[in-house]
Amino acid sequence: MITVLSRLASIRLTLVGMVALAIGAGLSYDNPAETSVWVLAAPLALLSLNLFAAILTNPRINRRPGLFVFHVGLLLICVFAAIGRLTLFEGRVEMSQGAVFDVQSVADVKQGPWHNGRLDEVVFVQGPWTVSYQPGLKRGPTRSHVSVPDGRGGWREKVVGDDKPLIIDGYRFYTTFNKGFAVIVSWIPIDGEAMTGTIHMPSYPLFDYKQDNRWTTPGGNELKLWLRVETGLNRDKAWVLDGSKATGVLVVNSGNERVELGEGESMELPGGRLRFEQLSTWMGYKIFYDPTLRWLFISAIVAVFGLAYHYWRKMAQQPWVPGDHRGEKESRS
Numbered sequence: 001m002i003t004v005l006s007r008l009a010s011i012r013l014t015l016v017g018m019v020a021l022a023i024g025a026g027l028s029y030d031n032p033a034e035t036s037v038w039v040l041a042a043p044l045a046l047l048s049l050n051l052f053a054a055i056l057t058n059p060r061i062n063r064r065p066g067l068f069v070f071h072v073g074l075l076l077i078c079v080f081a082a083i084g085r086l087t088l089f090e091g092r093v094e095m096s097q098g099a100v101f102d103v104q105s106v107a108d109v110k111q112g113p114w115h116n117g118r119l120d121e122v123v124f125v126q127g128p129w130t131v132s133y134q135p136g137l138k139r140g141p142t143r144s145h146v147s148v149p150d151g152r153g154g155w156r157e158k159v160v161g162d163d164k165p166l167i168i169d170g171y172r173f174y175t176t177f178n179k180g181f182a183v184i185v186s187w188i189p190i191d192g193e194a195m196t197g198t199i200h201m202p203s204y205p206l207f208d209y210k211q212d213n214r215w216t217t218p219g220g221n222e223l224k225l226w227l228r229v230e231t232g233l234n235r236d237k238a239w240v241l242d243g244s245k246a247t248g249v250l251v252v253n254s255g256n257e258r259v260e261l262g263e264g265e266s267m268e269l270p271g272g273r274l275r276f277e278q279l280s281t282w283m284g285y286k287i288f289y290d291p292t293l294r295w296l297f298i299s300a301i302v303a304v305f306g307l308a309y310h311y312w313r314k315m316a317q318q319p320w321v322p323g324d325h326r327g328e329k330e331s332r333s
Contacts, residue, residue, distance in 0.1 A: 008053035017047040037085045037112045044082035051075040066310025073303025080292040080299060086114040089171070089289035095126035096182055096198045096282045097243070106287065115289070122168045124148045127157070129179065129283050131241045137205060142175040144283050160285075171289045178284030180204035181211065181229055181243065183250050187218055189272040200282050201227050205241065208233060219271025224253040228260075229279070243281035250276045 007013075024039035051074055054061060061067050091106040103120045111117075127145035134140055142162055147155040158166055165172040180203045186196040195218065201211045211227040229248040231241060250261045252274065259267045266275035 005053045005057045008049055009057045010050075013050050014047070014054075017043050017050055021047065031090065031110060033108070033110055037088065041082045041085045041112075044078050044085070048075060048078040048082065051078060064310060066306050066308075066313060069306025070303050070310060071306075073299050073301075073306055076299035077296060077303065080295045083114075084290045084292035084296070086112040087116070087289070087291055088112040089115050089119065089287065091119075091287040092176075092178075092284065093287060094178070094200060094282050094284050096200070097126055097128060097280050099126050099198075100124070101126075118169055119171060119287075119289075122171055124166065124168065124173075125155070126283060128242075128244050129175075129281065130243075131179070133239045133241065135236055135238060137235055139177060142179075144175050165288075170291055171287055173285045173287055176284045176286050177206070178203050180207075180282060181227060181246065181248065182280045182282045183225070183227060183248070184277040184280050185215075185250075186275045186277055187272055188266070188275060189218065196277065198280060198282075199225065203284075204229070204231075205233055217269060217271065217274065219269065221254060221270055223269075223274070226251040226253070227279075243279075246279060248279040 020043035021040070024043050027035050027039045051071060055068065055071050055075065056062065061071050089109075089111040091109040091111075093101070093106045095101065095105075101122055101124050103122070106119070125147040127147060129142065129144040131142045132140035142160075144160040146158055146160055146166055148158055148166070148168065150156040160166045160173060160175055162175050165174045167173075180201050182198050182200045184196065184198050186194050188194040199213055199215055201213055204211065211229060213225050214222060215225055216222045227248050227250055229246055231246045232239065233241075248263075252259045252261060252267060254267075254269060261267060261274075261276040263276060263278045266273050
């Protein structure tokens, strides 16, 4: 048993684990969907086993309190980092103003094999948002207003940003540069009930020149939509993008027919009528879940404390020797 632990504690095994971890980090750069989480989890598990064996068998570690605590902290970091990759969840979602979060709308999903999948229990409602810009369209703070259940049958408002996430059941929702305008339209068929929906336009102001989309009516007529929106955009001055203050005209192209619709206006089409109800907005979120973040921080503090204690004891046992000032006194005399 001791022989097995000694081999597991080998420095060579440590080097193998670190090289494998470096390769895994390179393969995982920018989180490509085709890369398995095991390229990081497996090297971290190997390093955890290596550290555990070293702590048990190496007297230079387990007989020095500071180094012992330091290596325990490193071991916990490796363990929690591996668990974090296996329970990870990442995704993106676009939320229309007034819409309730729907797990079916989440795209670009990447999750670890141990993720428990409780995202369907998350509830919040998207509200209005503003984004501050510096001259040159340098994006500043984003303030996205959302409503979450208060636990008493009502709602309470929160403000979310790029660095201030909405945290629900461990899931973190961060705002992104991906946001823009949407049009709420109604299709009123000749026979039957009217249907209302929301159509997202491309991200704004990134694609301010190309606010277009396509939509096929329930009657089978494909429409080309273009939104002419006024926001007060000024590339040379500080500016705040506020969707509630924007105005827009929806340009509809159906075959050779081109119609401009203001809010509340409609046009006749084969099989029914299309009405532009109002201009709205949408916000894009990055979703992140890792239940080990708090424990990683605590483990890092433990490691730092152990290393600091080790060097404090080492310096305390070997105090500095004051310099010899005899030569200085003789020169002064």
